[in-house]
Amino acid sequence: MRAIIVRHYKTIINASEQILGWGDAPRDSGWKADVDFVGDRLREHGISFDAVYSSDLERSRQTAMFHARLLGIQIINDTPALNEVNYGKLYKKKKKWVAEHYPLHKKDPDFVYPGGESFRQMQQRSVSYLSLLAMRQPGRTVLVVVHAGVIRGLVSHFLGLDYADNLKHKISHRYIGDFLFDGNTCVRYDELGKPSGFVRDGVIEVPLSCPVAGGSVASTDVQSAPEVSTRATPAG
DSSP, X not given: OEXXXXXXXXXXXXXXXXXXXXXXXXXXXXXXXXXXXXXXXXXXXXOOOSEEEEESXXXXXXXXXXXXXXXXXXXXXXXXXGOOOOOGGGTTOBHHHHHHHOTTXXXXXXXXXXXXXXXXXXXXXXXXXXXXXHHHSTTOEEEEEEOHHHHHHHHHHHTTOOSGGGSXXXXXXXXXXXXXXXXXXXXXXXXXXXXXXXXXXXXOOSSEEOOGGGGOOTTOOTTSOOOOEEEEOOOO
């Protein structure tokens, strides 16, 4: 399976440097330029998609529907397994305030946010879902619309990188990650849009062959059926 993974449109909370997590917010004024950039790059690369997947958070689902309409795909598949990390009670808190009051924020992937979850928990559910999808969709190409935290977790896992060292890399709303799977193992990674912090910070160079061990999923059951719903894309 080939998974093209992109980030959702920018919201006003993203633009104001606040914590979003499982909450949602209206689109930022510049959202369409970012989404159009991604769509244009996908067309430039001539990628043909078989299906579109998304987290079930509104900003992700709406972005997925936007791309699906342009691709002529009538249904998107959304699941909470691909949701951003649940920051719990920190929703709408300023990121600077969170960093000052929670010193383990984006330093310890096992730190559980009050009323929420840890980055490790988020990584495990999203990796497990994508791994199972790859096993069930061999030879297909799918578009997956998710969140910055999810992207960092997927890149760290499938490229065999230390998670704690890679929690802060910037992920643009114009990011396009290209993951090629053999079974549930990622064998090649590339970026087709604005480079991620993994590339800009010199952690990796792309294209990159993934380590063989990248397909393992610790403490998850990749055989379990993913929780997913399907939604028709609106006409027009």
